[in-house]
Amino acid sequence: MTSRARANLYVCEGCEAILEREHSTLPATVQLANSAEPGERLRLTGRVLSVDGRKPVAGVVIYAHHTNAEGLYANGRDESEWSRRHGRLRGWAKTGADGVYTFNTIKPAPYPNDTLPAHIHLVIQEPGRRAYYIDDVVFDGEFGVTPEYRASQEFRGGGGIIRLERDSDGLWLAKRDIVLERHP
Secondary structure (H helix, E strand, O other), X not given: OOOOOOOOOOOOOOHHHHHHOOHHHOOOEEEOOOOOOOOOEEEEEEEEEOOOOOOEOOOOEEEEEEOOOOOOOOOOOOOOHHHHHXXXXXXXXXXXXXXXXXXXXXXXXXXXXXXXXXXXXXXXXXXXXXXXXXXXXXXXXXXXXXXXXXXXXXXXXXXXXXXXXXXXXXXXXXXXXXXXXXOO
């Protein structure tokens, strides 16, 4: 945990996508991938916590997007630049009083050129603040999560490397608590 705000907190390509939905009506649980989407089912969930990591924070919007099971941001729509660039596996959740958010989706694949581990992008917008991105969710023990990758982590929003577990139905469970950043 840092005592100062990141100098580049608001430098964020694609953060504009968080504004594409009306925030007042967003649910805490969102379905990114329907049952027909190829891939292994995954639930990403966690709590959004205050800067000190102690209290859950309500009203925080989280925008998530990721590749499909082939490693592509595919089948976006023409509604916006970010829909086209981020593909169809994207959505918005808003934390309730308990600070909890959940995205039901599939496990993304690494890019076809194997340059990065499989990952889920997260953008945060706190009430009354500008949006910012945090470290991607990546999966411990999988392709590309090397000692070098670990050393490059910035711990934006807390650590993004998480260990996947399966539930009794075979669903991948990914838990990522998010610690809010200090603002300039």
